[in-house]
Amino acid sequence: MSLLELDDVKVHFPVKKGLVFDRTVGHVYAVDGVSLSVRAGQTYGLVGESGCGKTTLGRAILRLVDITEGAVVFDGTDLAKLPDEEMRRHRQRLQMVFQDPLGSLNPRQNIESILAEGMAAHGIGADAGERRARITEILARVGLPTNALSRYPHEFSGGQRQRIGIARALVLEPDLVICDEPVSALDVSIQAQVLNLLEELQESMGLTYLVIAHDLAVVRHISDVIGVMYLGSLVEEAPSDLLYAEPxxxxxxxxxxxxxxxxxxxxxxxxxxxxxxxxxxxxxxxxxxxxxxxxxxxxxxxxxxxxxxxxxxxxxxxxxxxxxxxxxxxxxxxxxxxxxxxxxxx
Structure with a gap:
């Protein structure tokens, strides 16, 4: 059963000119007609060189950028047509792990505050004590100690910060997690640890992943199906082993x-x-x-x-x-x- 279906999704950014940038003179065709399907419990790897539109596609699924055309059907609901308030309620079930773990974490908030913010916004946990118990449990699952609650992002290593980003996504109990270059900013020795952690969490929590990356070795390690993007379009898709054996x-x-x-x-x-x-x-x-x-x-x-x-x-x-x-x-x-x-x- 498909949890996520993309049908001819396009994201075109207008190019503006004029004294007050009021004249559209063209468009950047960042995503130009992508169709794909991700089954529940599956890991779909999306690869391509920088500038091919894979990150824009991931953000479009979450409606972090506007969709120009096409349908993004998540569990039977077309997210592209939802009003903002309804989309906000769906976001608990769709979360993202960003490429830059330090840039995606608020440096003025401690880890407990960062993780509790989303829980409070979506009404998870009856009070602060219940939310803290849930946060403590998630931190343990991603391999961070309880004393991390009162510390700030700059006090952690790159690998630990990425674990915090993963915890922030998982604390909301999502069904689909979009991982945008989840290990590209990490040392090679840490990359394997984070990838193994993602696989363990998927198995224990029943998660579905869309993994965006440019490293073919990373995608092969974690993906069931791989899609290859070039200049805004999907040019090939196949099960992981088949794609590597016979591109x-x-x-x-x-x-x-x-x-x-x-x-x-x-x-x-x-x-x-x-x-x-x-x-x-x-x-x-x-x-x-x-x-x-x-x-x-x-x-x-x-x-x-x-x-x-x-x-x-x-x-x-x-x-x-x-x-x-x-x-x-x-x-x-x-x-x-x-x-x-x-x-x-x-």
């Missing part, structure tokens, strides 16, 4: 080829794919396939003029590429100039 979209294949392999023999022998050119501006996306300006397999006759739909292949992938099958079976090949040498000779 079908040219962009996904290029991303996978850049991930280091610990086996030196495999690393030296494997093919690397070079992407030429820069990421186009979301204010002026190219016509046709958004990726065709950088795609090493592009076919000008169709790729530059017709935007591919996200379609399902026989193996369970959803891919937005006209030539996914032909690239996979070798009918359309990668030219030598678009391959990177596996190693430099001396």
């Amino acid at each position: 079908r979209h040219p962009y996904t294949r290029a991303l996978m080829s850049a991930v280091p392999v610990p086996d030196p023999a495999v690393e030296d022998a494997r093919e690397r794919i070079l992407l030429t050119g820069d990421l186009p501006s979301p204010a002026a996306p190219p016509p046709g396939c958004r990726f065709h300006t950088r795609c090493p397999w592009k076919q000008e006759t169709r790729c530059a003029t017709e935007r591919p739909a996200l379609r399902e292949l026989a193996d369970g992938h959803r891919v937005a590429c006209h030539w996914a099958e032909e690239i996979a079976d070798g009918t359309i090949t990668l030219s030598a100039r678009e391959k990177a040498p596996a190693q430099l000779s001396g």
Whole structure:
């Protein structure tokens, strides 16, 4: 059963000019027609390079930014159509863990006050004593001591602050937690601890996650299904193991080829794919396939003029590429100039 359904979601930001910025001269197409489904109890990983729109999509689900078009259906209710007051009541069930743990915590509030604020707003706990008991329980579950209640965010390490951010989300007993780059600001040694904690909490509390990240290793570790975004659109989606074993979209294949392999023999022998050119501006996306300006397999006759739909292949992938099958079976090949040498000779 799907807990969250996105149907052709678009988030376009107007570009204003004029003395008082009263004239709209264009739009930034941050999210431009994303459709996906997240089942209850599942972890959906959303990956893509910086500027592709994944964080904007996460914020749009929570209505932290306005949705231009499309539907965001959470447990049968279209959040995009809810009045503000009704949306406020739904927010208890949808929470977010932000990328910067220090920037998302009020430096003037101690930890008890930070966690109790949301509980009071949503009427959780009969009084301060009951709320404190709940906060103490959640802090213990995320691995923080009881004496953390009276301390302030700057007194904690980065990993501890992220645990506080997780506790702030979980203390409201949500059903869906959106994790926006939850470990990107942490040391590698701490990243694994936080990811393992998220998995343990999901199992014990029955949570559903939407994990936004740019690190493919992080997403593979925690996700059941992975969606790949490029320039505001979803270009590929598949179960985690299948996506890593057989990436079908040219962009996904290029991303996978850049991930280091610990086996030196495999690393030296494997093919690397070079992407030429820069990421186009979301204010002026190219016509046709958004990726065709950088795609090493592009076919000008169709790729530059017709935007591919996200379609399902026989193996369970959803891919937005006209030539996914032909690239996979070798009918359309990668030219030598678009391959990177596996190693430099001396």
